[in-house]
Amino acid sequence: MREKRPALVITFPTTAAAMGCESLCRERSLPGRTIPVPGEVAAGCGLAWKALPEDEPLLRSELAAAGVPTEGFTVIDMWEVVR
Numbered sequence: 001m002r003e004k005r006p007a008l009v010i011t012f013p014t015t016a017a018a019m020g021c022e023s024l025c026r027e028r029s030l031p032g033r034t035i036p037v038p039g040e041v042a043a044g045c046g047l048a049w050k051a052l053p054e055d056e057p058l059l060r061s062e063l064a065a066a067g068v069p070t071e072g073f074t075v076i077d078m079w080e081v082v083r
Contacts, residue, residue, distance in 0.1 A: 004077040008053045009035075010063075011043035011071040018047035020068045030062055031055045040076050050078070 010032075012018040022034050032051030037043045051059060053075045063070055 001082050002079050003082050005080045006053050006075050007078040008051045008056050009041050009074050010049040013044040013069055013071050015045045017069045018045055021049050024066050041074050044071055
């Protein structure tokens with residue numbers, strides 16, 4: 001079964017920045033995963049990072065400290081598989 005739930009979507013100006021986010025998050029065990037940019041969000045590249053909205057302060061801080069450029073932080077309703 002699927003239902004819509006709020007999700008934090010972080011967008012990036014370049015694919016290199018998106019990949020930098022993914023590397024940083026894996027290295028530091030930060031929450032989230034790489035996704036294609038949803039149609040509701042505009043971005044400079046086709047990749048985004050998806051996480052829970054409550055993870056935004058942590059991710060903002062970690063990405064800024066590491067110098068990973070971001071374009072935007074947006075919370076939208078996205079379809080999720082519910083178990």
